[in-house]
Amino acid sequence: MRKNKYKFVFLSLVVLAALFFLMKDKQKTENGVITEEVSPVSGSIKLSITTTGVIEPQNRLEIKPSISGRIEEILVREGDKVKKGDVLAMMSSTDRAALIDAAGSKDQETLKYWQEVYKETPVMSPINGEVIVRSVEPGQTVTTSDDILVLSDRLIVSAQFDETDIGRVKVGQNALITLDAYPDVKIKGEVDHIAYESEVVNNVNIYNVDIVPKNVPDFFRSGMSVDTEVIEREHKDVLTIPLEAVFYRQEKAFVKVKNVSGGSIQERAITTGLSDEKSVEVTTGLNSGDVLIVQGQGYIARKEQNKSNPFMPSRKK
Numbered sequence: 001m002r003k004n005k006y007k008f009v010f011l012s013l014v015v016l017a018a019l020f021f022l023m024k025d026k027q028k029t030e031n032g033v034i035t036e037e038v039s040p041v042s043g044s045i046k047l048s049i050t051t052t053g054v055i056e057p058q059n060r061l062e063i064k065p066s067i068s069g070r071i072e073e074i075l076v077r078e079g080d081k082v083k084k085g086d087v088l089a090m091m092s093s094t095d096r097a098a099l100i101d102a103a104g105s106k107d108q109e110t111l112k113y114w115q116e117v118y119k120e121t122p123v124m125s126p127i128n129g130e131v132i133v134r135s136v137e138p139g140q141t142v143t144t145s146d147d148i149l150v151l152s153d154r155l156i157v158s159a160q161f162d163e164t165d166i167g168r169v170k171v172g173q174n175a176l177i178t179l180d181a182y183p184d185v186k187i188k189g190e191v192d193h194i195a196y197e198s199e200v201v202n203n204v205n206i207y208n209v210d211i212v213p214k215n216v217p218d219f220f221r222s223g224m225s226v227d228t229e230v231i232e233r234e235h236k237d238v239l240t241i242p243l244e245a246v247f248y249r250q251e252k253a254f255v256k257v258k259n260v261s262g263g264s265i266q267e268r269a270i271t272t273g274l275s276d277e278k279s280v281e282v283t284t285g286l287n288s289g290d291v292l293i294v295q296g297q298g299y300i301a302r303k304e305q306n307k308s309n310p311f312m313p314s315r316k317k
Helices: 002-022 094-104 108-117
Strands: 026-028 034-038 041-057 060-063 069-074 087-093 121-124 129-134 149-152 155-162 174-179 186-194 199-201 204-213 225-242 247-249 252-258 265-275 279-284 291-295
Touching (some): 041 279, 069 094, 155 225
Antiparallel strands (some): 026 034, 034 291, 041 155, 041 225, 069 087, 087 121, 155 204, 174 186, 174 225, 186 204, 225 279, 247 252, 252 291
């Protein structure tokens, strides 16, 4: 009986010790709000706009033959890089195809003669680019209205921004591109062009923005869905604190600072800069050695924050 009593006392002491260490840096106030102590840290903070988009050619060029006839040879395949003036295919006009077929039915000497006399017609590339579609094969008959190849000068991201955010997007801003097919890969890009005319999608005015990747990966394919983040502003190596640490009074920002030696808590006015969903930049009023009291239900009124319009068109993940 006495042994069980000692065992109970020992377990109680262990539980109390564990509770003491768990509550060392956290304590509950009378209204149930959890508070904790944190210190400012040096880091980066950015203000950005996120939206969806799709990969597509910036300039999509459909190659049509100049004559009707038969495709004799295709010299490229999808994914090949071509230069202006490169021969993409060789074809025979309808008359040549008939003549060559007739000569071939006689003997090889006659066939060779007419092949030398009546040359094939080349199909040439008008631009520097990449072959993204090959829609015909040798032996196929085509007309002047048929697309035999499609070229792209370069693949870009066409992103959609609504009119409430388009004023924050500028040519030359950095961007991050994330493909749905490769969610772990972040691709750096840059805003290249902003449409001058809007489109109405789901009763919302949207503007198409061209974002050019700085390095196009091999797995880029036209039609892929992407998420894009355009960085409006970014500050690096600045002092940041949690949003919950800041409160406002008469349009001024304050924090609660703990006196390390005495343990007392005092309010201190600070000047803030950029803020995101978790942190806020502190420009004056704090240093890295200060200890702040943060309440779990703190509130900060931010004029600049990442916005998401619920009426913007979106796709299902």
